Amino acid sequence: MVQTGKNVKNFKEGDRVAAETHVPCGHCYQCTTGLQHICREMKILGVHVNGAFADYTILPVVCAWKLDPSISYKIAATMEPFGIGVHALSKTQPAGKTVVVFGSGPIGIYAQVVAKMSGAEPVIAVDIKEERLKLAGKMGADVLINASEKDVVQEIYQITGGFGVDIAVELSGSPAAVKNAGRVLRRGGDLVFVGLFSGPVELDLTNDIIYKEANVYGITGRIMWDTWWSAQRMLLSGKLNLDPVVTHEFGLESYDKALQLAESGTVGKIIFNI
Ligand SMILES: [Zn+2]
The missing domain is CATH 3.40.50.720 (NAD(P)-binding Rossmann-like Domain)
Structure with missing residues (x-):
């Protein structure tokens, strides 16, 4: 995190974060009953608002997850999809x-x-x-x-x-x-x-x-933040190594090649290194 908005209280410059991609409205029936991940007015990062295939991106504070210091950025980048796996069995x-x-x-x-x-x-x-x-x-x-x-x-x-x-x-x-x-x-x-x-x-x-x-x-997305807590505990347990699921890493300039590879359906997770 390189900068925070003036109303942001719980995060500061330099914090390491992962992003929940479901951006809830905070006001609808679902949001007010613990079901933010299926918000009626939900926006999705990278679909309805600008995503993270960029050098910098703006993340609503409601979607920021403070990373445990022992979790690498590589694994942090996969916590969102890993969370779907966690939620799927929940x-x-x-x-x-x-x-x-x-x-x-x-x-x-x-x-x-x-x-x-x-x-x-x-x-x-x-x-x-x-x-x-x-x-x-x-x-x-x-x-x-x-x-x-x-x-x-x-x-x-x-x-x-x-x-x-x-x-x-x-x-x-x-x-x-x-x-x-x-x-x-x-x-x-x-x-x-x-x-x-x-x-x-x-x-x-x-x-x-x-x-x-x-x-x-x-099942869709992840329960905020129940799924994230579970995902993090599993990662911190030392009982699983998710590194091999990331089969390719590219710089952003190679996005064309990376997306083609993703569409081939023969690879694991691909991540961009900025
Ligand atoms: Zn809502």
Whole structure:
């Protein structure tokens, strides 16, 4: 932080901060009932207001998270997406449960890491890109399934002894994965949707949700600041190393190359070093 506005009280020049990207209005029903992250008037940093792909950026003080001194800037830059992984599992109780995460992009991997750290056994990662599955394996997934080569539903029923999974987390944004997530869920299991889709998608509500009495959760962003506290405690525990999820670092001048690489869907997190 190089400068603070005149009304800012709790931060000062030189403070190290990470940014919550959801900018809440502070006045709506959600904001006044502890649900700032789903504010009705929410602005998103980098979408509705200028983002951080710049030498300097203006951060509303309501979105500033003071970093613990031991957290590196590299990890700090990934606390926002890591927080989505933390929030994704927050409605469930993964200890001793089977968890499948569809999508091994960076946030899918974060969710998988949180499930593992919370005691899930086993954690199954599903993706269609070998590079990403490799990273998922490196980050501790117990079982890797390439959905372009294997029948995911059959594989998962085999792994779980015909039982189905306790918790399915959808982070791929693929309509095929939604169907599979419903199909592999055990009766009474938790189905968590986090990945975004370009349009409506199909799910067998009768068989995979209603008859199963599935608990369905939609997850977006991070709870302010509950998720951030949890994310920081996990990072400070020394029990996880998220460094390998950042597979590439670029200077801002290489943004074109960085964005192309991100779109290829074969890499982990890419960060810009200013
Ligand atoms: Zn609001």
